[in-house]
Amino acid sequence: MFLALVLLVSTGGSCGKQENGTNALAGWEKMGHEDDPSEEPSENPSTNESTDPDESKDPDADCWFKTRGIVAGWTDVYAPGNEYEINYMKLAEDHHLNSFSIYNADRNSQDWKNFMAEGARIGVKFEFQEHMMSFLLPRNLFDSHPEYFRQDKKGNRTKDANGCPSSEGALEQVFLNAKDIGARYEPTNHKYYFWLDDGGDICYCDKCKGLSASDQALIFENKVLEALKELDPDAQLAHLAYNNTTEAPKNVKPSEGIFLEFAPFHRTWDHALSETWAEGNSGWNHARYLRVLQENLKVFPKETAQVLEYWMDDSLFSSWNPSNLKPVPWSNLIFQDDLKTYAKYGIRHITCYCAYVGPNYFRKFGYPQFLIEYADGLYNFRKE
Numbered sequence: 001m002f003l004a005l006v007l008l009v010s011t012g013g014s015c016g017k018q019e020n021g022t023n024a025l026a027g028w029e030k031m032g033h034e035d036d037p038s039e040e041p042s043e044n045p046s047t048n049e050s051t052d053p054d055e056s057k058d059p060d061a062d063c064w065f066k067t068r069g070i071v072a073g074w075t076d077v078y079a080p081g082n083e084y085e086i087n088y089m090k091l092a093e094d095h096h097l098n099s100f101s102i103y104n105a106d107r108n109s110q111d112w113k114n115f116m117a118e119g120a121r122i123g124v125k126f127e128f129q130e131h132m133m134s135f136l137l138p139r140n141l142f143d144s145h146p147e148y149f150r151q152d153k154k155g156n157r158t159k160d161a162n163g164c165p166s167s168e169g170a171l172e173q174v175f176l177n178a179k180d181i182g183a184r185y186e187p188t189n190h191k192y193y194f195w196l197d198d199g200g201d202i203c204y205c206d207k208c209k210g211l212s213a214s215d216q217a218l219i220f221e222n223k224v225l226e227a228l229k230e231l232d233p234d235a236q237l238a239h240l241a242y243n244n245t246t247e248a249p250k251n252v253k254p255s256e257g258i259f260l261e262f263a264p265f266h267r268t269w270d271h272a273l274s275e276t277w278a279e280g281n282s283g284w285n286h287a288r289y290l291r292v293l294q295e296n297l298k299v300f301p302k303e304t305a306q307v308l309e310y311w312m313d314d315s316l317f318s319s320w321n322p323s324n325l326k327p328v329p330w331s332n333l334i335f336q337d338d339l340k341t342y343a344k345y346g347i348r349h350i351t352c353y354c355a356y357v358g359p360n361y362f363r364k365f366g367y368p369q370f371l372i373e374y375a376d377g378l379y380n381f382r383k384e
């Protein structure tokens with residue numbers, strides 16, 4: 001079941017995968033480089049309650065959630081020729097979203113440049129959440145260097161996904177390509193996302209077989225971050241805890257600057273995470289997710305940990321079929337309860353897919369009020 005989903009995902013939607021690889025690597029404009037004080041981690045409890053009415057202070061100062069983001073496709077946020085039916089920029093401006101990850105945009109187009117300039121004006125940061133392994137370790141190296149690629153359980157090298165993190169040559173390639181791609185994909189918040197292949201299996205060679213998927217991912221990620229820091233000394237890189245990398249790494253330690261990105265793809269959104277007995281389609285119950293989140297937070301810093309959620313991901317709820325959109329089963333009660341859960345674990349950075357919540361969604365279901373409830377919920381949340 002999951003494999004079928006993965007194939008569907010790869011045609012666009014919540015995995016954020018590019019339909020056309022060259023698009024993904026098109027030139028990137030550098031804009032909006034100012035530092036954002038709201039990105040500074042703060043555990044000072046005095047910031048939870050504002051006692052100072054001085055409006056000239058950082059309006060985010062008493063917000064618990066410092067990152068309030070969305071991940072969407074370009075065709076969701078931009079509708080040429082008929083104005084925005086859902087104006088994501090206005091939503092961000094009026095309701096304090098501050099982080100956009102937009103996939104499948106032509107980075108060289110004037111429309112995209114205008115979009116970014118508008119974002120910079122209102123304080124939206126841009127980042128790029130993508131599965132990148134096939135760019136970091138190009139498959140066309142397989143014929144000359146099969147040892148760069150993963151060994152399957154039968155002992156054969158294969159280029160179907162990911163690579164061999166015990167191969168020095170593979171790590172050299174990853175380093176070089178990370179630097180090249182990072183220079184063209186520069187986020188405006190120093191947060192990079194070079195995810196491994198979606199649903200891809202890992203290496204079982206003699207050197208790798210004792211390493212979990214999370215360990216193997218982290219070896220690649222540490223190397224990617226080393227490259228990115230040569231471009232941007234403040235670079236941070238996500239370790240995506242998702243699917244086979246959801247469990248915490250055990251044998252590899254994250255370099256400074258790696259942050260946890262926790263994506264509970266197999267939960268159910270019919271129940272809050274705090275309902276620990278509830279179970280998603282793949283048989284993962286919420287108790288398991290909360291245990292694994294806690295274990296990950298022993299390995300990765302709490303201050304920078306981020307959640308990638310799916311509350312509004314209509315690509316997921318429509319089974320990645322854009323011609324048969326289903327309504328997002330939004331529940332503000334569940335969302336609010338989930339925020340409490342995440343805050344309880346110390347998480348202050350949240351972003352969420354809203355793939356397929358675009359012009360067609362608006363035409364079929366009207367204005368998605370949940371976008372406003374999402375943004376307001378994050379902005380107004382105060383930890384008890």
Ligand SMILES: [Zn+2]
Pocket residue numbers: 150151163164165166167203204205206207208209
């Ligand atoms: Zn290996």
